[in-house]
Amino acid sequence: MLSLRRAVLRPKSSRLAQRCLGTISQGLQTQKAEEDKGRIIFSGIQPTGIPHLGNYLGALSNWVQLQKEANVNDKLIFSIVGWHALTLPQNPNELSQSRWEMLATLLAIGIDPKRSVMFHQDDNQCHTELAWILNCITPVGKLRRMTTWKARLADSRNANSTSEIDESMLNAGLLIYPVLQAADILAYRATHVPVGEDQTQHLELSRDIAQSFNRTFVPGKKRFFPLPTQLSTPSKRVLSLRDPTSKMSKSSPDVQSRIILTDSASQISSKIRSAVTDSIKGISYDPVQRPGVSNLLTILAACLQKEPEEVASAYASKSTGELKSDVADAVEALFNGPRAEFERLRSEKAYLVQVAKDGAERAKELSEETMMSVRSMIGLH
Incomplete structure (x- = not known):
């Protein structure tokens, strides 16, 4: 009986194994087909001043790495999102200048306009057309639950010193700009977004x-x-040098709080030396109890492509002064080449205009294909 049972079970086990192998094989074929087709990677950055160290370590350096590691069939699309900048008051002359400075920055850090599609968002009307269509299917309730909208409401309440949140002080763009972000991504039917x-x-x-x-x-x-x-970007968030409980920001009134791409070696050193730390002896990585020291370790680790804890162990017996000196040297080494290239490119307006024009044409070609289908599906064709 035992041998008979085995004889009966073997064919069933074999068929089950074959089905499992077939399922796995089909899954691998689907995965390979997707890899062969390639990813469509989209990301954007606002043209609101010279990028600071946090921008570089958090987003821009990651774009360069993605470009280096991309497969031949991957499409990389990087946009300077001028329309998003309008959600807050802007000086028109400064915004115009910032658009070209941001393009020069992307070129200076290593974004290759021949490999990646790089363009000004406001040069491609497909973004706003798709945004309007998507606005018409997006509930207001979802937008009001967005963290950015609630943060602006909180700011409004504090500014007006009232017990109730006053929505009347905020413009509609602040409410609906997340839909424009969605349109930025979906206009190219992007599959991956580095944020x-x-x-x-x-x-x-x-x-x-x-x-x-x-x-x-x-x-x-x-x-x-x-x-x-x-x-997800691999680097940890870079904090303000003057207030290490807040993110490094271009909008901070204290220029000593951030390091920007155009800072000289002496300016970088001065800002790092004046960075807020603490009076505890030795160096340790503790973002809660020692936010200032931990921020410096995060910056140094990002420059060295290491983890903050690893760097902290090497500095355990050293002084804060030694740490600050090495952080300044590491940031200068990181910014030295891109800074020189940026200064060269920012004066070559004709070249920048041509790069922007070529990028916009490629972006329009990709997004118009999407919009033709969208118009047809919703009945506007």
Whole structure:
């Protein structure tokens, strides 16, 4: 009986194994097909002044790394998002200058306009057209739950010293700009978006909007817009040198709080020397109890492509002064080449105009293909 049972079971086990192998093989084929097709990677940055160290370590250096590691079939699309800058008051002359300075920055740090599509968002009207369409299927309730909107409301309440939040002080652009972000991504049917953790909620909204469009306008269970995947940046958040409980920001009134790309070696050294630390002896990585020292360790670790804890162990018996000196040297080494290239490029306006024009043409070609299908699906064709 035992031998008979084995004889009966073997064919069933064999068929099950074959089915499992077939499923695995099919999955691998699907994965390979997706890899062969390539990823579509999109990200954007606002033209609001010369980028600071936090911008470089958090986003821009990651764009360069993505470009280096991209497969031949991957499409990389990087946009200077001028329309987003308008959600807050801007000086027109300064904004115009910042647009070209940001383009020069991207070129200076190593973004190759022949490998990546690099353009001004406001040169491609497909973004605003798609944003309007997506606005019409996005509930206001979702937008009011966005962290950025609630933060602006909190600012409004404090400014007015009232017990109730006053929405009347805020412009509509602050409420709906996350939909424009979604349009930026979906206009190219992007599959991957490199963003920091502070933008995770916005990317989740983009996925929700994509799903809503697919359910509303795409027949059956087919998917027109992919659900973009977040590519998290590897670097930890860089904090203000003067207030290490806050993020390093271009909008801070204290220029000593940030290091920008155009700072000289002496300016970098001066800002690092004046960075807020503490009176505790030795060096340790403790973001809660020692935010200033931990911020310096984070910066040095990012420059050396190491972890802050690893760097901290090497400095355990050293002084804060020694740490600051080495951080200044590391940042100068990081910025020296890009800074010189930026200064060269910012004066070559004709070249920058041509790069922007070529990038916009490539961006329009990609996004117009999307919009032709969108117009047809919603009945505007």
